[in-house]
Amino acid sequence: MEITDLKIDSCWNRIGVWRTGKERCPELDNVVHCRNCPVFSKTGRQFLRTNPPEGYRNEWTNILSKEKDIKPINVKSAFVFRAGNEWLALPSKLIQEVVNMGPIHSIPNINSKVLRGLVNIHGRLQICVSIGRVLGLEKLNKTEEQLKPDYISPERLVVVLQKNQLVAFPVSEVKGTVHYTPEMIKDLPVTVSGSKAVYTMGILHLEGADIGLLKDKPLFKTLTKDLG
């Protein structure tokens, strides 16, 4: 059967579900909507009985002769950012938003290495912590380029939701999200030690960069322990 030979009375267009009174289709009492109606599904199935177009069989012969393109399962998403000279990543689901860098207001009488102070996020004060200080990362000296007055800084504030509490931390640059599978995580080089090793799950080599995948739970436990 050619597709042009199909005789289709598209009652779902001609009558539809909105007609009232005498024009209303009686089938609607049983099926509620045309898409549940056997007339609709039966007509749809008629298309499958028509002749496939020329080249259809050749195309599928070609497709099936090749290895199946198996999509990796268990794909995870990570949010990638730079702190100092290190590329780091956190699970994407933690990230609430990324906002432009603003002033960090220090809190008097609090002496904490990781607590930087408070920041204004949409008119609300949120706690701001430093990931760089926990991991012992070095701050880069500003380059000549960065000292120019028209330089636009890529610094951002990243806001995460941790135990029903919003926490912000500044980053030097945001790359965005990447996808990975657990097999792609490489072990840390043995030369890495100290807090960097404690809070890093492994290394992801993606888009030409080595990204340290952070252990979010212990990291935020440390970051928020001074908050009481």
Add this chain to the structure above:
Amino acid sequence: MLLLLFEIGNGRYALETNQIIEIVPLVNLKKTPTTPAYVAGLMNYRGEGIPVVNLCQLVDNAPIEDAFSTRIIIVSYPIKKLGDRPLGLIANNVTETVRIKLSKPPPTGVFMDSSLYNGEETQGTSDMIQWFDVKRMLPEEEIALLFEEEE
């Protein structure tokens, strides 16, 4: 139990889906001259040559429809000594699966449509659906030969 419905000639059949590897469109087959007429040929399935049986020819001597819904059902076919092998089965109107409450086929090997559907209109005059038992419906010894030739 999930069943795949298809047609051979005028008959409707149901195949349990746990034996199915994949359902693919009809493709070009390489003819095999010395095999029975119901062997449609060899298909290149992901780089492997697998025999394809034309169920229409085997069961009913009926023609294959030139339609989208004429497809190759690739099943895992158990052969003595060789184990499970992929085998293609050509059937018409392979468009539907249906989940039924039964956990094994009815003793007669025949379902009534009403036991499969809840009030859905059926096509044609026949409202019986036959259980397609891969083991019973295919001539095992002849099929086994198709695989032994490959070895």
